[in-house]
Amino acid sequence: MSPAPSDTAGVLERKDLGRLLEVLNGAGYRVVGPRVRDGAIVYDELRTEEDLPIGWRDRQEAGTYRLERSEDGRVFDFNVGPHSWKKYLFPPHHLLWSTRQEGNRLQVAPGPTLEDKPLAFLGVRACELAALQISDRVFQGGVVDPTYSQRRSSALIIAVECSTSAPTCFCPSMRTGPEVTQGFDLSLRELLSPWGHRFLVEAATDRGRALLRQLPLRAGTEEDQGDLGAQRARVRAGIQRSLPVDEAHDLLQENLEHPRWETVGRRCLACTNCTMACPTCFCSTTEEVPSLSGETSEHFRRWDSCFNLAFSQLHTISVRSSIASRYRQWLNHKLGTWWDQFGTSGCVGCGRCITWCPVGIDLTEELAALRAKAPSTPTTAQGAKA
Amino acid sequence: MKEDRRELARELRTHPFLQGLDPGFLDAIEGATQEREFETGDPVVREGEPAGELILVLQGKIGLELVAPDRPRLSLLTVGPGEIVGWSWLLPPRIWQVDGRALKATRVLTIEGNALRKVLEDRPKDAYQFMLRLVPVISRRLHIARIQVMDIHAV
Amino acid sequence: MPSEPFGAPVPQESGTPWAPVPYRVSERTQETADTATIELEPLEGTRRPDFLPGQFNMLYAPNIGEAAISIAGSPSDLRRWVHTVRSAGKTTDALAQVRVGDVLGVRGPYGKGWPLHEAEGKDLLLVVGGLGLPPLRPVLYEVLSHRDRFRRVEIAYGARTPKDLVYYEEIQRWRGRDDLRFQVTVDRAGTEWYGDVGIVTQRIPDMRFEGSSTVAFLCGPEIMMKGTARALQERGVLTSRIYVSMERNMKCGIGQCGHCQFGPYLLCRDGPVLPYASVERFLALREF
Numbered sequence: 001m002s003p004a005p006s007d008t009a010g011v012l013e014r015k016d017l018g019r020l021l022e023v024l025n026g027a028g029y030r031v032v033g034p035r036v037r038d039g040a041i042v043y044d045e046l047r048t049e050e051d052l053p054i055g056w057r058d059r060q061e062a063g064t065y066r067l068e069r070s071e072d073g074r075v076f077d078f079n080v081g082p083h084s085w086k087k088y089l090f091p092p093h094h095l096l097w098s099t100r101q102e103g104n105r106l107q108v109a110p111g112p113t114l115e116d117k118p119l120a121f122l123g124v125r126a127c128e129l130a131a132l133q134i135s136d137r138v139f140q141g142g143v144v145d146p147t148y149s150q151r152r153s154s155a156l157i158i159a160v161e162c163s164t165s166a167p168t169c170f171c172p173s174m175r176t177g178p179e180v181t182q183g184f185d186l187s188l189r190e191l192l193s194p195w196g197h198r199f200l201v202e203a204a205t206d207r208g209r210a211l212l213r214q215l216p217l218r219a220g221t222e223e224d225q226g227d228l229g230a231q232r233a234r235v236r237a238g239i240q241r242s243l244p245v246d247e248a249h250d251l252l253q254e255n256l257e258h259p260r261w262e263t264v265g266r267r268c269l270a271c272t273n274c275t276m277a278c279p280t281c282f283c284s285t286t287e288e289v290p291s292l293s294g295e296t297s298e299h300f301r302r303w304d305s306c307f308n309l310a311f312s313q314l315h316t317i318s319v320r321s322s323i324a325s326r327y328r329q330w331l332n333h334k335l336g337t338w339w340d341q342f343g344t345s346g347c348v349g350c351g352r353c354i355t356w357c358p359v360g361i362d363l364t365e366e367l368a369a370l371r372a373k374a375p376s377t378p379t380t381a382q383g384a385k386a
Numbered sequence: 387m388k389e390d391r392r393e394l395a396r397e398l399r400t401h402p403f404l405q406g407l408d409p410g411f412l413d414a415i416e417g418a419t420q421e422r423e424f425e426t427g428d429p430v431v432r433e434g435e436p437a438g439e440l441i442l443v444l445q446g447k448i449g450l451e452l453v454a455p456d457r458p459r460l461s462l463l464t465v466g467p468g469e470i471v472g473w474s475w476l477l478p479p480r481i482w483q484v485d486g487r488a489l490k491a492t493r494v495l496t497i498e499g500n501a502l503r504k505v506l507e508d509r510p511k512d513a514y515q516f517m518l519r520l521v522p523v524i525s526r527r528l529h530i531a532r533i534q535v536m537d538i539h540a541v
Numbered sequence: 542m543p544s545e546p547f548g549a550p551v552p553q554e555s556g557t558p559w560a561p562v563p564y565r566v567s568e569r570t571q572e573t574a575d576t577a578t579i580e581l582e583p584l585e586g587t588r589r590p591d592f593l594p595g596q597f598n599m600l601y602a603p604n605i606g607e608a609a610i611s612i613a614g615s616p617s618d619l620r621r622w623v624h625t626v627r628s629a630g631k632t633t634d635a636l637a638q639v640r641v642g643d644v645l646g647v648r649g650p651y652g653k654g655w656p657l658h659e660a661e662g663k664d665l666l667l668v669v670g671g672l673g674l675p676p677l678r679p680v681l682y683e684v685l686s687h688r689d690r691f692r693r694v695e696i697a698y699g700a701r702t703p704k705d706l707v708y709y710e711e712i713q714r715w716r717g718r719d720d721l722r723f724q725v726t727v728d729r730a731g732t733e734w735y736g737d738v739g740i741v742t743q744r745i746p747d748m749r750f751e752g753s754s755t756v757a758f759l760c761g762p763e764i765m766m767k768g769t770a771r772a773l774q775e776r777g778v779l780t781s782r783i784y785v786s787m788e789r790n791m792k793c794g795i796g797q798c799g800h801c802q803f804g805p806y807l808l809c810r811d812g813p814v815l816p817y818a819s820v821e822r823f824l825a826l827r828e829f
Contacts, residue, residue: 322828
């Protein structure tokens with residue numbers, strides 16, 4: 001008989017992981033988390049533990065993402081994929097309102113803000129917890145977006161600490177990871193060693209503690225802590241990239257006319273992949289879809305990207321017609337003016353934009369280039385021009 | 387008449403385009419200066435005709451208009467008190483390139499072109515200072531024309 | 542093992558700041574060939590929300606879409622919204638072509654307005670290009686209803702041609718007043734026009750003000766605002782007392798769609814009116 005766990009922490013054996021999903025589903029949550037689909041680990045609905053990417057690993061580099069089998073049976077032996085949790089809180093295509101016209105009357109009905117069930121996010125990484133907190137500022141810091149806010153407040157956040165790192169990761173320099181420290185209801189740390197395959201479980205909120213009480217846990221041991229320390233060291237050692245988070249704002253402000261924008265603008269395809277994959281990019285456009293009769297109409301919000309030509313449309317022209325100017329807008333916003341607008345960087349160091357860029361543009365490299373070769377005198381003859 | 391000449395001399399010397407230039411130079415061109423008045427609608431200069439003088443506007447407003455047989459008259463610039471009309475008197479073939487029309491009761495000084503050129507040729511230092519007044523007018527009007535070509539208020 | 546019920550929270554829908562409020566078109570005035578002024582009265586209740594000169598609304602043409610349009614009416618007329626709309630696309634075409642009795646949606650007002658209090662006790666200049674006049678018209682209404690709070694009030698308004706001048710009759714009335722000077726200039730004209738022709742910055746030498754004690758509000762194309770600010774600086778107006786109204790594409794009006802970014806600013810939230818000093822360096826950049 002193992003010693004009893006505390007009411008905020010304990011150890012869940014691998015064989016009991018399925019119990020977590022049973023409890024969540026049984027409590028009325030719609031559980032979403034990582035699963036393999038179309039050659040990638042994406043976020044989708046999870047019914048049982050079988051849906052999790054057990055025994056799968058990802059291989060990531062700039063412009064590269066591959067899944068491969070692992071032999072050790074780890075459940076969360078991968079890093080972030082092309083999806084992020086924003087798709088649940090800030091849906092890619094969302095009805096804002098619908099209208100009905102009858103004569104000279106106009107009825108306006110707000111669109112739905114919630115799905116039928118509250119969400120449980122299973123497998124939120126440290127960088128993604130940070131991304132949620134950044135999105136909180138965007139969608140709740142000023143005017144509150146009801147869809148975001150209601151889904152966010154009802155969602156249960158179950159974090160999973162990274163047990164591996166990808167070469168595209170740079171969370172330590174962004175001070176967002178890799179360790180999971182706050183911003184969750186419940187957290188899991190997967191350990192696999194001669195001492196067993198198990199999860200250290202920690203609850204940080206009332207809901208997390210209520211959930212924890214329904215799991216078959218044992219108390220933690222020195223061996224668990226030893227394994228965790230070794231795993232954390234291994235994860236940090238695998239992280240190769242970094243970004244000067246505190247310098248970025250001023251560095252960008254001072255180099256808005258740097259020739260590097262032209263260079264990166266020639267590589268960038270303006271495909272928008274980076275902004276779609278980014279867990280914090282929030283730009284959207286609207287779209288009006290009237291019925292054929294014209295009596296009713298629906299007004300949608302749809303993800304947009306600052307890389308789209310029409311994004312900066314003003315009267316008859318696009319203000320940012322060159323790709324170089326659009327890349328500058330994106331990077332200057334993400335790492336620079338986000339601070340002015342929301343009091344935080346817009347980047348969490350997840351590396352998605354590096355992995356999913358078809359030509360492998362790496363923002364850490366772009367920033368380093370600005371830092372290495374700041375032009376001595378600003379000129380108007382060079383810079384982000386078409 | 388003598389009173390009038392004295393007033394004309396004062397107005398010549400205080401017109402912003404000439405004010406502060408060398409007194410000897412101003413004395414030299416005074417003899418070539420005349421005052422003229424126009425009623426609203428009067429032609430002041432005509433495109434295609436010999437450009438015989440520099441015009442200094444004292445009061446009123448002159449519209450500079452482009453004319454072509456196959457299109458309506460187009461007003462591109464109005465010139466008011468303190469401003470000048472014309473550099474065609476300086477440059478061969480010395481033909482006005484625009485129509486000038488008084489858009490309200492207008493009073494001007496004219497400086498006869500042949501005499502003015504003679505004074506400029508005789509006094510190169512003063513001519514340089516004079517050019518430092520004339521070139522900015524041309525430059526400014528070129529800039530205005532460029533902005534007009536941009537059609538910045540079109541949708 | 543202690544077991545307490547672990548239930549998911551009950552979903553609760555609430556209202557949305559997104560939904561437009563219906564208003565009825567009570568009047569429509571054709572200003573120019575492509576521009577109309579429309580007046581909107583609430584369908585429910587008797588008054589509209591308060592607004593500050595320089596703010597804008599999101600106007601919704603049902604079945605077509607939304608557009609950000611500055612508020613052009615008097616702040617003290619609480620019964621209606623007044624907007625001047627120029628046809629420049631699908632949505633603004635629909636808004637400019639409404640008929641009296643049609644119902645539109647309105648969200649707003651949004652944004653930061655003109656800092657009128659800063660001009661109290663000083664000379665006030667409004668330098669306006671094209672459809673920059675509608676967002677400054679509420680300023681004129683405010684100034685004229687508290688005329689004694691300001692010293693000289695000078696307006697220079699530049700438009701494309703005489704046919705493109707909005708509020709034509711009202712401008713004639715303003716030009717007839719002796720407590721303000723209202724100059725009008727057009728980029729080009731035919732023989733029917735006896736006013737000034739050129740660009741609006743040419744009017745600045747004629748404006749009467751004391752540079753060291755002047756506040757200037759500029760609204761128009763960026764190139765015009767840049768040229769105007771330079772001319773005002775040359776006449777001694779402090780850069781810190783020049784304000785501009787910036788324009789960018791807007792989709793939401795509440796700082797969440799990202800379209801109206803101008804460097805550090807979300808124009809719908811932090812603008813559209815901003816101190817010239819804070820945007821001067823960005824106006825010098827290409828494709829920013």
